[in-house]
Amino acid sequence: MSEKDPIRIFVAHLFDEDADYSRLFEYLESRDNFFYVNTSRPDxxxxxxxxxIRDTLRKQINAAEIVIVPVATHNRNPELVDFQMDLAESLNKPLLGIRSFGGTVMLSKELLQRCADVVEWNDRVITDAIRKLARNEDTSQWEVIDFDPDLL
Incomplete structure (x- = not known):
């Protein structure tokens, strides 16, 4: 993935930009060297x-490499989001679930089974999952903890 070859993502939406939709892009923008194109058009x-509506969603999802499903969005309108997930599966697009922010919405068993991965709200975890599912890139990043051994 590079600036010349960004990952094309579709984020499940209900034709409005809810808090999780906007928050996801804030998280993606906060990561250095993560380049993407948003194919979803909630407006x-x-x-x-x-x-x-179905034709519009088909065009948006067809242009993507991965479909991201915020759990809270799914709970607001399961029928429309299930259509988006069905379409993604028929086009062999991987599904990435993102748990509700703050854990306020339960993750359904169906959603858990359908998504290739379900992640928490963490910018590194989200971008690593996108890279892995969309491009099969293994980032192998490790957390580095700085500490002073003299304080032990």
Whole structure:
């Protein structure tokens, strides 16, 4: 992954930018050397409803390499998010679940089974999971803890 070859991501949405949707992009932007293109367009609500909504989502998901599903978004409208997940699976796009911020929403068994991985709200963990699922890149990053042995 480079600036010239960013990862194309789709974030499940309900045609509005809720808190988890916006928060996810804040987390992604906080990581150095993580380049992505957002194929989801929550502000692009088609006027026709029904089939027009499904067509719009098909175009957005088809352009992505990975589909990210915030649990809270799924709980707000399971039917629409399930459609997005079904479409992603039919297009062989990996699904990455993100637990609700603060753990306020329970993760359903179905969502847990359908997602290739489910992660917490941690910028490094999220970007590592995206790299692994979208491009099969192993980041092998380790946490470094600085401490003064003289204080022990």
């Amino acid at each position: 692009d609500m088609p006027a026709g409803g029904g089939e027009a």
